[in-house]
Amino acid sequence: MNTLRPVGIIGTGMYVPEKVLTNADLEKMVDTNDEWIVSRTGIRERHIAADDQATSDLCYEAAVKALESAGMTADQLDLIIVATITPDTFFPSTACILQDKLGAKKAAAFDLSAACSGFVYGLATASNFIGSGMYNNALVIGADCLSRITDYTDRNTCVLFGDGAGAVILGEVPEGRGFQSFDLGAEGAGGTLLKLEAGGSRMPASVETVEGKKHYIYMNGREVFKFAVRVMNTATGDALKKAGKTKEDIDLFVPHQANIRIIQSAMERLELSESKVVVNVDKYANTSAASIPLALVEAAEQGRIKEGDCVLMVGFGGGLTWGASVLIW
Ligand code: UT7
Numbered sequence: 001m002n003t004l005r006p007v008g009i010i011g012t013g014m015y016v017p018e019k020v021l022t023n024a025d026l027e028k029m030v031d032t033n034d035e036w037i038v039s040r041t042g043i044r045e046r047h048i049a050a051d052d053q054a055t056s057d058l059c060y061e062a063a064v065k066a067l068e069s070a071g072m073t074a075d076q077l078d079l080i081i082v083a084t085i086t087p088d089t090f091f092p093s094t095a096c097i098l099q100d101k102l103g104a105k106k107a108a109a110f111d112l113s114a115a116c117s118g119f120v121y122g123l124a125t126a127s128n129f130i131g132s133g134m135y136n137n138a139l140v141i142g143a144d145c146l147s148r149i150t151d152y153t154d155r156n157t158c159v160l161f162g163d164g165a166g167a168v169i170l171g172e173v174p175e176g177r178g179f180q181s182f183d184l185g186a187e188g189a190g191g192t193l194l195k196l197e198a199g200g201s202r203m204p205a206s207v208e209t210v211e212g213k214k215h216y217i218y219m220n221g222r223e224v225f226k227f228a229v230r231v232m233n234t235a236t237g238d239a240l241k242k243a244g245k246t247k248e249d250i251d252l253f254v255p256h257q258a259n260i261r262i263i264q265s266a267m268e269r270l271e272l273s274e275s276k277v278v279v280n281v282d283k284y285a286n287t288s289a290a291s292i293p294l295a296l297v298e299a300a301e302q303g304r305i306k307e308g309d310c311v312l313m314v315g316f317g318g319g320l321t322w323g324a325s326v327l328i329w
Contacts, residue, residue: 003131008178011070011169015061016047030155042260046162046285058165066167074102078135083118116317118289142289151216162285166293180243190320239324251309257281
């Protein structure tokens with residue numbers, strides 16, 4: 001990374017809502033079964049936000065923990081970026097709502113929309129603000145309440161998603177540590193494979209859009225699966241190359257948690273043993289922008305990352321988008 005100073009993660013926090021929706025619960029809602037869900041996706045359960053919780057509430061819980069772990073108070077924050085596709089409202093942004101809840105009075109705040117790649121996009125954005133000297137620190141959160149845009153009568157999608165938030169504080173770190181590279185990309189031509197059609201300026205909300213179920217996630221699973229396997233390979237390769245690293249250098253691989261089969265195909269390509277791969281898709285399902293930070297923060301809390309470790313993150317999703325990063329912890 002070509003920045004004036006090294007930037008890395010100096011605090012972490014995560015939050016998932018209390019309510020758990022298991023495969024057995026879903027068996028009562030749609031024509032599905034635990035065997036199909038586990039064998040095709042690796043998912044066993046997912047956490048679902050309470051009726052009175054919105055994305056900013058999940059962000060708040062994760063942010064408070066991240067600030068505490070960094071030994072900082074909210075009024076010290078320079079910048080807040082919330083990566084989400086399920087903001088509380090179109091505007092004000094979830095980042096602004098959070099800024100107020102935290103009392104982060106001097107922080108600039110904005111949301112970032114890159115679906116499941118949003119957290120890595122957010123890291124890249126914030127680390128450049130800090131690397132350039134414009135800001136000294138940033139709170140970057142990946143958070144989504146996908147349950148709010150999931151059709152629980154559609155077995156093709158309702159078994160796949162969950163809610164959560166993962167937060168990190170970025171700041172200056174010692175020489176040789178921090179972010180070594182980012183590889184971000186987009187393939188807008190594939191945008192229709194994974195989308196939420198209505199509610200924007202193209203198709204404003206109406207009785208017809210509600211009746212036509214156009215406020216729910218639509219996904220062409222098979223095509224997104226192929227895209228995911230392809231870009232997991234190219235994005236990780238490019239991020240490693242830009243960082244001057246090889247797959248042998250990886251101490252911990254933190255992939256987007258969408259499907260265990262996609263993760264396994266990347267593991268095989270990177271020739272990684274299970275001990276070097278973070279998998280929590282079984283507990284949280286696909287939480288979109290929250291997926292990578294939930295995996296990263298959980299691994300850190302479990303003591304699976306030590307100082308100097310080479311961490312490779314990669315995400316892919318709606319847009320279509322992808323993002324990978326090499327980080328020395
Ligand atoms: O984070 C954003 C990125 N998203 C992803 O990474 C998702 C990528 N895609 C996937 O993970 C997989 O494509 C899915 C898990 C979504 C689907 O797995 P698949 O192996 O591609 O299954 P399929 O869509 O080809 O469906 C196979 C069969 C179908 O039945 P027929 O047409 O063969 O008779 C489906 O109707 O499985 C059926 N099916 C189900 N059966 C039981 C689909 N969903 C279910 C279900 N329970 N929940």
